[in-house]
Amino acid sequence: VIGPCGTDGEWLTVEVATSAAGYLVVSEAWMPGWRAELDGELAPILRGNLGFRVVAIPGPGSHVVRMLYRPPGLALGAMVSLSTAALWSALGLGLAVRARRRRPPS
Numbered sequence: 769v770i771g772p773c774g775t776d777g778e779w780l781t782v783e784v785a786t787s788a789a790g791y792l793v794v795s796e797a798w799m800p801g802w803r804a805e806l807d808g809e810l811a812p813i814l815r816g817n818l819g820f821r822v823v824a825i826p827g828p829g830s831h832v833v834r835m836l837y838r839p840p841g842l843a844l845g846a847m848v849s850l851s852t853a854a855l856w857s858a859l860g861l862g863l864a865v866r867a868r869r870r871r872p873p874s
């Protein structure tokens with residue numbers, strides 16, 4: 769039985785009530801960057817049927833599974849972009865100061 773769930777494309781929360789151990793299979797694409805929590809603890813996300821996301825449910829009872837997507841490389845990409853922008857800004861400022869110093873007084 770699957771209870772209420774919420775999703776906005778970056779996270780998914782599912783409440784599961786089971787009578788035995790099993791697997792929660794989410795028929796959405798498995799991709800690097802997905803993380804799962806089972807009852808607040810990190811849990812591995814397995815691949816099912818080559819592309820679905822699967823989380824093992826350890827035993828009977830009510831469980832909350834939360835999946836969160838963090839694109840791999842997003843933080844590194846942002847750092848590289850900001851560093852590049854800062855470098856180009858510094859270079860432009862340095863060239864502007866140098867050109868101003870070379871101008872003859874009017």
